[in-house]
Amino acid sequence: MNTHFRLFACCQIVEGFTRSIIYDLQRKEYHFIPNSLHDILSSYKEKSIPEIKLMYDEKSHAFIDNFFQYLFDKELAFPCTYEDIAHFPDMETNWETPCILENFILDVNEKSNHDFSKIIEPLSQLALKVLQLRFFYAVDMIILEKILLLIKDSDIRTIELIIPDQTEIIIDSWLKFAEENMKITCITIYNSPQSNIRYHKQATIIQIKENITSHRNCGKISKDNFTCNINLYSESLKFNTCLNCKASIDTIGEIKNCPSMKVGFGNYRQVSLLETIKKTKFQKLWTIKKDDIKVCKDCEFRYMCTDCRAYIKDTNDIYSQPAKCTYNPYIAKWEGEEGYIPIEESLKELQI
Numbered sequence: 001m002n003t004h005f006r007l008f009a010c011c012q013i014v015e016g017f018t019r020s021i022i023y024d025l026q027r028k029e030y031h032f033i034p035n036s037l038h039d040i041l042s043s044y045k046e047k048s049i050p051e052i053k054l055m056y057d058e059k060s061h062a063f064i065d066n067f068f069q070y071l072f073d074k075e076l077a078f079p080c081t082y083e084d085i086a087h088f089p090d091m092e093t094n095w096e097t098p099c100i101l102e103n104f105i106l107d108v109n110e111k112s113n114h115d116f117s118k119i120i121e122p123l124s125q126l127a128l129k130v131l132q133l134r135f136f137y138a139v140d141m142i143i144l145e146k147i148l149l150l151i152k153d154s155d156i157r158t159i160e161l162i163i164p165d166q167t168e169i170i171i172d173s174w175l176k177f178a179e180e181n182m183k184i185t186c187i188t189i190y191n192s193p194q195s196n197i198r199y200h201k202q203a204t205i206i207q208i209k210e211n212i213t214s215h216r217n218c219g220k221i222s223k224d225n226f227t228c229n230i231n232l233y234s235e236s237l238k239f240n241t242c243l244n245c246k247a248s249i250d251t252i253g254e255i256k257n258c259p260s261m262k263v264g265f266g267n268y269r270q271v272s273l274l275e276t277i278k279k280t281k282f283q284k285l286w287t288i289k290k291d292d293i294k295v296c297k298d299c300e301f302r303y304m305c306t307d308c309r310a311y312i313k314d315t316n317d318i319y320s321q322p323a324k325c326t327y328n329p330y331i332a333k334w335e336g337e338e339g340y341i342p343i344e345e346s347l348k349e350l351q352i
Contacts, residue, residue: 002079003048009091011076016300018332025230095234102129105248107259109136122273124154134162158185165192178203215259219308221325226304236303244286260310295321299329
């Protein structure tokens with residue numbers, strides 16, 4: 001008789017201070033549950049549903065039945081026998097990559113005088129997955145074509161462009177540009193008069209109204225940017241979801257973990273990019289995970305969220321909460337929602 005249950009392996013329970021979440025990593029969705037139900041799923045996963053009900057008063061039995069029916073209906077769990085449980089092992093959560101770097105950011109403004117060939121050549125040796133080019137001025141499409149020509153035959157796998165809206169360049173021109181440069185997977189056009197997303201062959205064209213004037217626009221934490229998938233979840237258990245396997249060059253040529261970071265490791269014109277990123281000192285921040293960070297470690301969103309170490313509340317504490325996060329996990333509310341109070345007030349009340 002199927003009186004036991006098993007969560008699907010891709011469905012992971014994450015406990016927060018106020019509530020918990022079931023991450024459906026395959027469907028890339030998430031479902032809120034009370035912490036009391038987190039305890040049932042994690043502590044009593046080998047007990048039958050009738051056995052679980054006997055551990056609670058009779059008033060709770062209908063609620064427990066409804067909860068398990070919800071899990072089954074949403075295909076987050078399935079009924080099974082006790083003997084079946086052993087045949088459904090937990091999901092493997094190791095995160096590995098063959099690359100030294102997965103992502104690289106190159107910032108460019110009107111005063112930048114980058115030697116693009118000197119930057120692209122070592123990145124090609126690394127078989128870089130994603131090169132993000134961020135332009136903080138109205139770059140000429142001809143200049144872009146010259147840069148992309150250097151990348152075309154390199155081992156850099158994909159390119160993301162972040163560029164300002166230019167009224168003289170219609171959106172169809174960017175669609176054609178992406179079609180002619182098949183390594184482009186995303187073009188984000190900022191300071192646009194409208195917000196829109198278009199999918200064209202291999203590329204996504206995103207128009208946003210926000211004006212991105214420099215690296216200082218980074219570090220914002222928003223539920224709109226959450227990513228609920230196996231890769232990010234597994235990485236976030238042991239690594240920093242923003243800085244792990246990432247490097248950058250800012251507008252003046254300084255090699256950094258991220259252009260927003262204050263600490264630089266030398267200018268690429270004077271030091272070897274490849275040797276710099278291999279240094280232990282450069283990779284030091286890669287392993288600061290969400291479970292290490294104050295407040296974040298109590299948040300139910302921590303394994304689907306990015307993490308900024310450039311903008312933090314206490315600049316003297318590298319484990320301080322991201323300064324641009326507006327979510328309070330101690331009351332489960334975002335800034336602007338009714339009943340929201342700053343985290344500092346919650347910490348005082350809870351004496352944490």
